[in-house]
């Protein structure tokens with residue numbers, strides 16, 4: 256008898272950690288999960304977004320909570336790894352019994368977390384992942400930012416109309432779904448707009464030596480180099496590009512955004528370069544400026560695009576729960592898809608049929624290591 260009894264108890268105890276619904280939920284709170292890169296090479300993504308989201312949670316809790324309950328935000332670090340993202344999302348669902356999930360910034364990690372949310376039928380909003388495949392994973396997956404085909408068209412028009420360049424090289428990160436996706440969208444749109452792609456070269460995130468790729472690019476004498484990568488590599492790429500004598504402007508996308516981009520000599524290497532992103536802190540609108548004030552008062556630093564977007568992602572999720580008047584996943588999902596003209600700190604947000612947001616992009620210019628507002632491009 257004992258022989259089966261004890262193993263059986265052990266199995267039940269273990270199963271309680273792995274299966275949903277075993278942890279008794281506190282009836283006075285609504286549990287929301289978040290996953291992000293709080294450590295690892297892209298830590299600024301995770302830290303900025305959790306700061307923004309915490310601000311949203313704090314504001315709602317201080318003004319009476321949600322459905323009369325306090326929001327309890329549980330945040331896990333995925334260390335910047337897609338495999339870890341899947342593990343922590345599973346834990347949020349099975350162990351913490353969350354009603355909904357916010358995350359991630361990086362598209363490759365959002366894709367991995369979204370698979371779990373979709374199969375577990377838990378609504379997820381990514382604040383900042385722009386690769387179209389993320390929300391295509393299924394009807395529980397939403398985003399509050401634009402997608403990369405749009406971002407590619409923004410930089411295509413900018414290159415042709417503002418920089419007045421037609422012969423462009425592309426340098427993509429083959430380890431990053433966001434980067435290869437955006438490179439492909441850019442190549443086809445730039446060609447369709449009459450431009451010429453004279454070279455496409457690849458690297459892998461974390462590489463330290465880009466000289467071979469840059470030399471190949473330089474030999475084609477481009478008028479500009481499009482680099483849809485993350486700030487973690489772009490600074491070093493820029494330094495080496497200048498070292499081997501590439502003087503053409505480098506231009507890129509939202510993944511450049513971190514104040515770490517222009518650290519050290521990258522500041523000079525990137526002078527006069529451009530990237531597209533979601534918001535400019537120089538935007539004089541009251542929504543943007545009051546968010547900056549609140550954020551600075553709490554954290555003593557400036558917010559970046561991820562902080563703004565995560566704040567909006569949180570408020571949109573809480574608003575959907577409020578309208579659903581329930582934490583039932585299907586009801587939240589139904590309300591999320593009805594989001595229309597939500598007035599966020601990143602502008603007016605409406606969710607379309609593909610569960611994406613249609614929003615303008617801004618182009619920033621790097622001047623003296625700072626990101627200066629250049630122009631807004633409407634969809």
Ligand code: PHE
Nearest residue numbers: 361362383384385433509510
């Ligand atoms: N859009 C990037 C991605 O999908 C993430 C990102 C968003 C990075 C905003 C910086 C700023 O991977």
